[in-house]
Structure formats: structure tokens, C-alpha cells
Amino acid sequence: MDRCRKLLPLLLVLGVFALFFASCSAENPENTATTATSTVTPPPTQTLTVVPRPQKIIDLMKARGEQDEAKPVLKVVSPGKDAVIDGSTVEVKLNLSGDLKGYMPHKDPATGKGNHIHVILDNQPYEAYYELDQPFELRNVVAGKHTLRVFPARPWHESYKNEGAFRMVTFTVKGGGDASKPTTTNSGQTMANNNSSASPATPREGKDVLSSTAGEVDPAKPLLTYSRPKGEYKGEDADPIMIDFWLPNAKLVGDGGEYRVRYIIDDDDARFIDKWEPIWLSGWLSGKHTVRLELLEKDGKPVENGVYNTTSREITVVK
Numbered sequence: 001m002d003r004c005r006k007l008l009p010l011l012l013v014l015g016v017f018a019l020f021f022a023s024c025s026a027e028n029p030e031n032t033a034t035t036a037t038s039t040v041t042p043p044p045t046q047t048l049t050v051v052p053r054p055q056k057i058i059d060l061m062k063a064r065g066e067q068d069e070a071k072p073v074l075k076v077v078s079p080g081k082d083a084v085i086d087g088s089t090v091e092v093k094l095n096l097s098g099d100l101k102g103y104m105p106h107k108d109p110a111t112g113k114g115n116h117i118h119v120i121l122d123n124q125p126y127e128a129y130y131e132l133d134q135p136f137e138l139r140n141v142v143a144g145k146h147t148l149r150v151f152p153a154r155p156w157h158e159s160y161k162n163e164g165a166f167r168m169v170t171f172t173v174k175g176g177g178d179a180s181k182p183t184t185t186n187s188g189q190t191m192a193n194n195n196s197s198a199s200p201a202t203p204r205e206g207k208d209v210l211s212s213t214a215g216e217v218d219p220a221k222p223l224l225t226y227s228r229p230k231g232e233y234k235g236e237d238a239d240p241i242m243i244d245f246w247l248p249n250a251k252l253v254g255d256g257g258e259y260r261v262r263y264i265i266d267d268d269d270a271r272f273i274d275k276w277e278p279i280w281l282s283g284w285l286s287g288k289h290t291v292r293l294e295l296l297e298k299d300g301k302p303v304e305n306g307v308y309n310t311t312s313r314e315i316t317v318v319k
């Protein structure tokens with residue numbers, strides 16, 4: 001009994017220590033499966049949650065005045081509808097009109113950010129086009145039939161979703177680029193000019209593009225156009241990360257229609273977006289991730305329209 005009394009304070013102290021360490025590891029959800037005696041840390045699991053529009057974007061919107069209520073209208077001047085282009089460089093020229101409320105694509109040289117147009121060849125990741133008074137070049141485009149999709153975006157890459165903002169044209173390249181030639185990798189959010197060394201005096205926005213041709217796309221049918229996320233996300237840009245897309249000819253269930261957008265991150269369970277607006281996901285772990293977006297019919301089957309309605313992209317998160 002006497003010995004027990006002596007041991008009691010020691011046991012209490014040990015108990016407090018145990019609680020302390022338990023609460024420490026509980027704060028880090030990645031380690032909840034680790035027991036005190038285990039020397040093996042299980043691989044961390046990623047739990048993503050949908051969070052509200054980030055405050056820093058709300059602040060940016062306020063600073064932009066009325067711009068986010070703009071209704072920009074794009075027209076594709078070049079390539080013309082069903083144009084046949086000789087050679088591998090496709091000049092993209094766009095005309096911007098509509099109720100702009102100050103919206104104008106331009107890259108601020110100081111921050112490297114600004115309003116821009118998302119330019120999508122076939123179903124590749126988009127390229128950013130900033131200065132509309134100059135053509136934008138898609139380089140090394142392979143021979144065959146292609147689609148070009150364009151729509152305006154904000155500095156944080158959220159697209160404008162008004163009528164007339166989205167355009168798609170189909171064209172054909174004759175001759176074309178060398179499909180075996182290595183092409184530049186996408187630089188994610190760093191939309192650097194890839195100026196051709198052959199014409200240093202006339203710098204132009206543009207990109208070497210990957211080898212691809214169009215699927216058989218019907219512009220009158222529902223067409224999910226994957227926009228974000230893409231590329232590499234670093235530091236505070238990596239949390240949260242926005243999912244955004246364009247959706248002509250289809251209304252989602254939450255908007256009074258019958259379609260749903262399904263998204264699958266890595267090997268997670270499928271989740272749904274039922275309103276046509278961006279969502280923000282928080283909780284990404286460092287490393288490569290796959291983001292898959294699909295447009296589904298009422299019966300849950302993917303909507304067929306070429307191969308564009310199911311798109312997977314790999315993104316990289318660096319924390």
C-alpha cells in the first residue's frame with residue numbers, strides 16, 4: 001500500500017505525458033495511424049475538402065471594380081472555320097468585344113499576372129494568351145484535323161462563363177510539325193513567351209504544342225472543357241486549388257438541367273459538381289496528383305462527344 005502511494009504521482013506524470021503526445025499526433029491527421037511503439041510511418045493520406053472562395057480572391061475582385069460582372073465576347077478571327085493551314089505554326093487571332101467593364105487581357109510585367117485568354121488546342125492543357133493586339137502562335141502543330149477552344153479568364157484563371165465568351169473552331173493542318181520531335185513541357189502557371197530564336201526582333205506569344213489531333217467533336221453537343229487545375233502549384237497557391245471548366249450546351253442539375261460533372265482526384269472516390277461554377281479544394285499533399293473531370297448524363301454515363309468529355313490532367317503540388 002505504501003509503495004502504491006509512492007508510485008501514484010509517477011503514474012500520474014506518465015499519464016499526462018501520454019495524453020500530451022496523443023494530442024500532438026492527433027493534430028497531425030497524417031500521423032493518426034502511428035502508434036507510440038511503431039517505428040514505421042504509414043504513407044500520408046490526402047483528405048480534400050471543398051472550401052469557400054478564398055478571401056484573397058474576394059479581395060482581388062473588390063479591387064477590380066466591376067470587371068467580374070463583365071460579359072466579354074470572343075470571336076476567333078484566325079484560324080478561320082474549317083481553314084486549311086500549310087505548315088506547323090498556327091496563328092491565333094481573336095477579337096474581344098461585349099460588355100467589358102474594364103476587362104482587358106494584359107500581363108503586368110511586375111507580377112507576371114493579369115487577365116488572359118485560355119487557348120486550348122484539341123484537348124491539351126490550355127495556353128495563356130495575354131496581348132491580343134499580337135497574334136498568338138501555336139507551334140509544331142502536327143498534320144490533321146484540330147479544334148481550338150478559347151475563353152477569357154481572370155488573373156487567378158477563373159473563366160468568364162457568359163454567352164459568347166466561349167468559342168470553338170475546327171481547322172486542318174497540312175504538312176505540320178514533326179510528331180517525333182520532343183516538344184516543350186508545359187510550364188504550369190509560368191506562361192513564359194517561347195520566342196523563336198529565328199525572329200528575336202518580333203517577339204510573340206506562343207507555345208510549342210504537344211502532338212495531338214481532334215476527336216470527332218460536335219459543337220452543338222454538350223462539351224466539357226477542362227480548364228483548371230494545371231501545371232505546378234507552389235506554397236500558398238497550392239491551398240486551396242481551384243477546379244474550373246467551361247460547359248457549352250449542357251445545364252447541370254443544380255442549375256435546373258440534367259447533367260453532372262464528376263471529378264476524381266488520384267484514386268479517391270468520385271465526387272460531383274452540380275453547379276457550373278469553380279470549386280476550391282483544400283488539403284493537397286506535396287507531389288503529383290491526377291485530376292479527372294467527366295460530364296455525365298442523367299443515367300450516370302459519360303456524355304459522348306469525341307473524347308473531350310472525360311479529361312485527366314496531372315498536376316504537381318510543391319508545399
Ligand SMILES: [Cu+2]
Pocket residue numbers: 116118128153154156157158
Ligand atoms: Cu489562366
